Amino acid sequence: GENVEQHPSTLSVQEGDSAVIKCTYSDSASNYFPWYKQELGKGPQLIIDIRSNVGEKKDQRIAVTLNKTAKHFSLHITETQPEDSAVYFCAARLTTDSWGKLQFGAGTQVVVTP
Amino acid sequence: DARVTQTPRHKVTEMGQEVTMRCQPILGHNTVFWYRQTMMQGLELLAYFRNRAPLDDSGMPKDRFSAEMPDATLATLKIQPSEPRDSAVYFCASGHIYEQYFGPGTRLTVT
Numbered sequence: 001g002e003n004v005e006q007h008p009s010t011l012s013v014q015e016g017d018s019a020v021i022k023c024t025y026s027d028s029a030s031n032y033f034p035w036y037k038q039e040l041g042k043g044p045q046l047i048i049d050i051r052s053n054v055g056e057k058k059d060q061r062i063a064v065t066l067n068k069t070a071k072h073f074s075l076h077i078t079e080t081q082p083e084d085s086a087v088y089f090c091a092a093r094l095t096t097d098s099w100g101k102l103q104f105g106a107g108t109q110v111v112v113t114p
Numbered sequence: 115d116a117r118v119t120q121t122p123r124h125k126v127t128e129m130g131q132e133v134t135m136r137c138q139p140i141l142g143h144n145t146v147f148w149y150r151q152t153m154m155q156g157l158e159l160l161a162y163f164r165n166r167a168p169l170d171d172s173g174m175p176k177d178r179f180s181a182e183m184p185d186a187t188l189a190t191l192k193i194q195p196s197e198p199r200d201s202a203v204y205f206c207a208s209g210h211i212y213e214q215y216f217g218p219g220t221r222l223t224v225t
Contacts, residue, residue, distance in 0.1 A: 045216070049212070051212075107156060
């Protein structure tokens with residue numbers, strides 16, 4: 001089955017700086033890579049996703065990059081703000097799983113200090 | 115804004131009692147997932163349904179957990195009997211093809 005590793009487990013950044021979270025996956029058959037943001041006491045919120053036929057995708061201050069050869073993908077947050085503080089999860093979905101099952105990383109606690 | 119709703123949001127119960135958690139998926143979504151989140155294990159997939167049919171419940175302890183989808187607007191997760199180790203946050207998520215959208219969760223405490 002698919003295995004997703006996520007690094008770092010915690011990330012502290014100054015407001016205005018950039019944050020980068022990296023994930024690696026094991027199965028080259030994976031074709032869909034979402035990122036979720038989870039604030040305290042809430043459910044994970046889908047913030048951006050990328051499919052295997054695309055190398056990069058941006059949405060305002062967040063971007064995701066995918067390197068299929070190396071089997072890793074990253075989340076980039078620019079100009080961080082205190083409201084970006086949360087736990088971020090990456091995930092991967094196998095092409096062979098037509099029902100949409102996701103394998104999640106362990107999460108990254110991001111703290112943005114003013 | 116279409117959202118997944120879950121009830122109850124919080125549940126405290128004594129060991130041995132039955133617990134039922136409910137989920138209303140987003141209208142039009144045909145896949146429903148149940149997850150459990152703990153500090154130690156992270157997000158674990160318990161079961162999922164496609165067009166109301168159970169596809170995989172291998173993540174659930176079969177002797178005490180059961181998941182059903184009696185109709186397209188309701189999914190249920192039951193624990194009977196509950197144990198302290200079941201204390202966790204239980205999330206329901208719904209989706210169509212790729213994206214999954216999570217509900218706010220049910221925080222379960224079993225004493």
